Amino acid sequence: MARRLWRRVADHWVLAAAALVLGYLLLPVVVVAGLSVNRPSSRLSYDFHEATLDNWRDPCAAPGMCAALLRSVQIGFLATAISTVLGTLLAFALVRYRFRGRTALNLLVLAPMATPEVVLGTSLLALLVAAGVPQGFWTVVIAHVMFCVSFVVVTVRARLSGMDRRLEEAALDLYASEWQAFCRVTLPMALPGIVAAALLSFSLSFDDFVVTNFTSGTTVTFPMYVWGANQRGIPPQVNVVGTAMFAVALLLMAAVRLRGRRARQPAPPSRGDAGAASERPVSAEVG
Amino acid sequence: MSGTYRRLLPYLLVLPGGLWLVVFFLLPAVQLVATSLYDPAGSLADGYAMTWAFGNYPDAIRAYWAHFGRSFGYAGLATALALLLGYPLAYVIALRAGRWQHLLLVCVVAPMFTSFLVRTLAWKAILADTGPVVGLLREVHLLAPDGRLLASPVAVVTSLTYGYLPFMVLPIYASLQRLDRRLLEAARDLNARPAQVFWTVTLPLSRPGVVAGTLLTVIPASGDYISAELLGTPRDYMIGNVIDAAFLVRLDYPQGAALSVLLLLVILVLTIGYLRRGAEEVG
Amino acid sequence: MESAQPGARLRLIELTKRFGGVTAVDQLDLTVAAGTYFALLGPSGCGKTTTLRMVAGLEEPTRGRILLDEEEITELRPYRRPVNTVFQSYALFPHLDVFENVAFGLRRRGVPDVTEQVRAMLSLVQLDGYDRRRPAQLSGGQQQRVALARALVNRPRVLLLDEPLGALDLTLRRRMQLELKRIQTEVGITFVHVTHDQEEAMTLADTVAVMNNGRIEQLGTPAELYEFPATAFVATFLGRSNLLSGTVVGRDGDDVLVEAYGQRFSVPVIRARRTAGAVLLGIRPEKLRLVGTVDEVPAGHQAVAGIVTDAAYLGTSTQYLIRTGWGGEFSVFVAADGEARPVPVGATVVAHWHPRYAFLLDGGTPGGTPAVPVDPAGAVPANGVGPR
Ligand SMILES: Nc1ncnc2c1ncn2[C@@H]1O[C@H](COP(=O)(O)OP(=O)(O)O)[C@@H](O)[C@H]1O
Ligand SMILES: [Mg+2]
Numbered sequence: 001m002a003r004r005l006w007r008r009v010a011d012h013w014v015l016a017a018a019a020l021v022l023g024y025l026l027l028p029v030v031v032v033a034g035l036s037v038n039r040p041s042s043r044l045s046y047d048f049h050e051a052t053l054d055n056w057r058d059p060c061a062a063p064g065m066c067a068a069l070l071r072s073v074q075i076g077f078l079a080t081a082i083s084t085v086l087g088t089l090l091a092f093a094l095v096r097y098r099f100r101g102r103t104a105l106n107l108l109v110l111a112p113m114a115t116p117e118v119v120l121g122t123s124l125l126a127l128l129v130a131a132g133v134p135q136g137f138w139t140v141v142i143a144h145v146m147f148c149v150s151f152v153v154v155t156v157r158a159r160l161s162g163m164d165r166r167l168e169e170a171a172l173d174l175y176a177s178e179w180q181a182f183c184r185v186t187l188p189m190a191l192p193g194i195v196a197a198a199l200l201s202f203s204l205s206f207d208d209f210v211v212t213n214f215t216s217g218t219t220v221t222f223p224m225y226v227w228g229a230n231q232r233g234i235p236p237q238v239n240v241v242g243t244a245m246f247a248v249a250l251l252l253m254a255a256v257r258l259r260g261r262r263a264r265q266p267a268p269p270s271r272g273d274a275g276a277a278s279e280r281p282v283s284a285e286v287g
Numbered sequence: 288m289s290g291t292y293r294r295l296l297p298y299l300l301v302l303p304g305g306l307w308l309v310v311f312f313l314l315p316a317v318q319l320v321a322t323s324l325y326d327p328a329g330s331l332a333d334g335y336a337m338t339w340a341f342g343n344y345p346d347a348i349r350a351y352w353a354h355f356g357r358s359f360g361y362a363g364l365a366t367a368l369a370l371l372l373g374y375p376l377a378y379v380i381a382l383r384a385g386r387w388q389h390l391l392l393v394c395v396v397a398p399m400f401t402s403f404l405v406r407t408l409a410w411k412a413i414l415a416d417t418g419p420v421v422g423l424l425r426e427v428h429l430l431a432p433d434g435r436l437l438a439s440p441v442a443v444v445t446s447l448t449y450g451y452l453p454f455m456v457l458p459i460y461a462s463l464q465r466l467d468r469r470l471l472e473a474a475r476d477l478n479a480r481p482a483q484v485f486w487t488v489t490l491p492l493s494r495p496g497v498v499a500g501t502l503l504t505v506i507p508a509s510g511d512y513i514s515a516e517l518l519g520t521p522r523d524y525m526i527g528n529v530i531d532a533a534f535l536v537r538l539d540y541p542q543g544a545a546l547s548v549l550l551l552l553v554i555l556v557l558t559i560g561y562l563r564r565g566a567e568e569v570g
Numbered sequence: 571m572e573s574a575q576p577g578a579r580l581r582l583i584e585l586t587k588r589f590g591g592v593t594a595v596d597q598l599d600l601t602v603a604a605g606t607y608f609a610l611l612g613p614s615g616c617g618k619t620t621t622l623r624m625v626a627g628l629e630e631p632t633r634g635r636i637l638l639d640e641e642e643i644t645e646l647r648p649y650r651r652p653v654n655t656v657f658q659s660y661a662l663f664p665h666l667d668v669f670e671n672v673a674f675g676l677r678r679r680g681v682p683d684v685t686e687q688v689r690a691m692l693s694l695v696q697l698d699g700y701d702r703r704r705p706a707q708l709s710g711g712q713q714q715r716v717a718l719a720r721a722l723v724n725r726p727r728v729l730l731l732d733e734p735l736g737a738l739d740l741t742l743r744r745r746m747q748l749e750l751k752r753i754q755t756e757v758g759i760t761f762v763h764v765t766h767d768q769e770e771a772m773t774l775a776d777t778v779a780v781m782n783n784g785r786i787e788q789l790g791t792p793a794e795l796y797e798f799p800a801t802a803f804v805a806t807f808l809g810r811s812n813l814l815s816g817t818v819v820g821r822d823g824d825d826v827l828v829e830a831y832g833q834r835f836s837v838p839v840i841r842a843r844r845t846a847g848a849v850l851l852g853i854r855p856e857k858l859r860l861v862g863t864v865d866e867v868p869a870g871h872q873a874v875a876g877i878v879t880d881a882a883y884l885g886t887s888t889q890y891l892i893r894t895g896w897g898g899e900f901s902v903f904v905a906a907d908g909e910a911r912p913v914p915v916g917a918t919v920v921a922h923w924h925p926r927y928a929f930l931l932d933g934g935t936p937g938g939t940p941a942v943p944v945d946p947a948g949a950v951p952a953n954g955v956g957p958r
Contacts, residue, residue, distance in 0.1 A: 018378070025452060031413055032406065087304060116509060119316075130318055142311055210512075476721075
């Protein structure tokens with residue numbers, strides 16, 4: 001009996017550890033949600049005082065916040081659209097073709113991801129200043145596209161390289177032109193990757209502070225607003241936005257999940273031996 | 288005609304994206320190096336002269352070596368902690384979660400949508416002097432009665448670990464997810480105890496994920512200055528804080544650029560060394 | 571531990587495994603004699619892998635017990651069981667070379683000097699000199715050998731092999747079969763070999779158990795199973811059989827009389843699994859002879875008339891398909907011994923056989939008493955006979 005108990009503990013302690021880590025990940029989100037319904041005792045206070053729904057009723061009561069939010073959304077959409085298109089084209093070329101300069105291009109694509117944001121931001125600033133370009137809305141968009149493209153390429157490429165090339169060949173064999181094969185077979189199959197890349201781009205752009213800080217001039221995005229407000233005292237409405245973003249993210253991911261599931265639905269459970277082996281829930285342990 | 292088109296097609300596909308990266312990533316990097324060699328006597332208002340002032344580098348190091356040390360110390364610590372915390376979580380999501388797998392992944396990713404700054408500020412509330420964490424630690428005497436967590440390296444490292452944890456979890460998860468579970472069974476069958484299965488099969492095979500996660504954590508963490516600014520004091524400032532101030536407050540572009548280039552160089556050297564060592568051990 | 575026999579006797583007692591509503595293994599009772607080559611034969615999905623996994627400790631039985639000699643191992647964790655497996659997919663560790671793959675189990679048990687043992691095992695499976703290769707650099711057959719060496723080097727008391735040759739091409743499979751047999755004889759370990767290939771089972775095994783729907787249908791030597799199958803499933807899964815459904819109508823001395831499709835047949839009582847009620851009369855295609863008319867049927871033989879609908883020349887034999895008067899189909903294999911003349915499609919023929927080659931199986935309708943199964947001594951499946 002004791003041995004069984006001990007075995008249980010040995011098998012499951014890692015679950016407890018993971019639960020604690022998950023708690024650590026989610027704790028600030030819970031706190032943000034809590035602060036979003038908090039009426040602070042003073043402007044500089046960041047402690048719980050009393051519950052109120054005022055912040056949710058009128059998020060724009062914090063002066064300037066909604067304008068900053070709107071600007072962030074605009075920049076996010078623009079940066080997402082441009083970087084998704086550019087990145088998808090790059091990913092297609094890198095996966096499907098061998099051409100001169102491919103290796104160098106690969107490096108160029110990965111490099112921004114391996115560069116700290118301060119360096120990205122300061123180097124852009126250095127260039128803008130040297131070229132005499134005033135900083136503002138569009139320089140922020142340009143900067144965001146630059147670091148989003150890398151993430152788009154990586155995400156779309158992962159999807160593309162996992163794809164069965166023979167499906168395209170089958171389409172060509174069935175009298176599709178190359179362009180038709182691309183539109184009817186390749187693109188739909190790559191779409192989940194592209195959607196994921198677009199979501200990622202938007203979140204990266206919307207959330208970016210560091211690069212924006214160096215390229216925005218006097219333009220204020222939402223993170224810039226929060227940064228500035230930190231000196232003066234954070235309005236609780238900031239937490240309303242944080243909580244709402246979290247909720248939107250959850251909804252989006254649920255929607256993507258549901259669509260994906262419906263698309264895959266009719267597949268019957270496979271019963272090959274190899275299939276069974278990989279489907280089997282394996283209970284491996286860490287000791 | 289069609290042959291030429293076909294030969295040019297890949298170049299047409301890469302042209303816009305590639306050009307964007309060249310103009311807005313590569314060119315700025317070159318300009319950054321150039322800026323770091325400008326005459327430090329100049330000013331933003333009057334313009335800088337290119338004097339190949341290599342002396343900017345030793346000057347910057349002399350002035351801010353402590354911040355460099357702190358940056359890599361904090362980032363290294365945060366990365367180690369993130370690995371320690373992130374691995375079990377990734378492991379459970381990939382191998383033990385069953386039908387909860389998707390939900391758990393969402394729990395890892397979704398917080399990233401709540402603005403990084405807002406979440407960092409939430410740590411301010413959590414670690415506040417009047418907050419429950421400090422209260423508990425004081426209660427059990429892990430903290431002096433007037434000890435604080437806020438405005439200390441503890442708060443900065445906590446926030447850094449927290450902020451980049453998903454970047455550690457996701458690559459490790461991906462590599463564990465790809466792992467052939469039958470290998471784990473084979474190891475168990477070959478008389479490996481649970482701990483031995485982990486050390487001899489699971490961990491080595493998830494190594495690419497660990498390498499990617501480590502890099503994706505340590506690189507941004509070493510350049511981070513939000514955590515130190517919001518949760519620390521000037522005594523906890525990292526090199527990012529200095530660079531930010533050099534460019535935006537003191538308007539000393541040559542020095543800021545020199546520090547930026549140094550940061551990039553150190554990261555490059557560390558990354559290459561790390562990858563090379565990893566390759567040696569595997570091969 | 572170091573008894574005279576390196577192999578142990580394996581006993582499964584009422585072993586059961588359910589996955590939710592699916593019963594993968596259903597009250598399995600089985601004894602595998604120490605040091606023998608045992609084959610578990612059955613169609614895909616019948617529960618073979620699940621049975622092996624329970625013996626290896628990778629799956630927990632819902633009910634039942636597993637014994638090695640007298641020692642119960644049901645509750646032991648895999649790493650405490652003196653049992654090793656050759657996996658269907660080999661499951662070689664891609665990050666380790668051949669040597670380290672083979673040394674894996676020894677190292678885990680803290681064996682101090684593994685080099686000698688590993689080298690010896692590699693030469694047993696004829697892979698000398700391959701130590702430093704990675705699994706990805708090996709052919710399918712070589713990987714299979716590594717998987718075998720990796721399990722055998724631990725000197726398990728029982729070696730489990732889950733369709734070990736399934737991924738190999740036919741020629742290689744034949745060669746590896748001989749190889750496996752040789753190695754088993756050499757090391758004396760009890761081999762439990764799972765396969766869905768009846769030829770493989772019969773080539774390799776001293777004893778074969780035929781499994782279906784999580785149960786064992788029959789157990790015996792290959793010859794016993796083939797000559798006198800216990801159930802219709804065994805009769806058709808192991809080789810081919812013509813089965814006629816009929817009813818027992820009486821006895822004539824040592825023979826059972828059966829009526830089927832308006833004809834009378836007789837079968838020796840020792841060849842009958844059932845002696846009353848609904849039965850299936852079985853006869854193997856190669857036990858049939860073809861003649862042109864009823865007059866040519868030898869005395870004492872039994873016959874069925876029909877028309878040849880198909881003839882396939884296979885080199886060693888010709889397979890005829892014959893449509894009988896009542897619309898049934900009969901397979902007849904005529905050995906290419908140089909005497910038999912080819913019979914054209916459409917010809918009227920009479921197929922005949924000697925009654926001692928026929929067998930009677932349970933026909934599955936209630937009313938009669940099933941005959942006591944005639945099973946080889948030593949290994950008795952509890953659920954050897956009966957309708958499923
Ligand atoms: N982990 C599992 N979960 C649910 N059903 C399973 C599982 N493993 C096996 N089964 C079911 O048990 C039955 C026997 O499977 P298996 O032992 O793999 O058969 P075999 O090896 O003879 O092909 C099958 O019906 C299969 O669907
Ligand atoms: Mg199987």
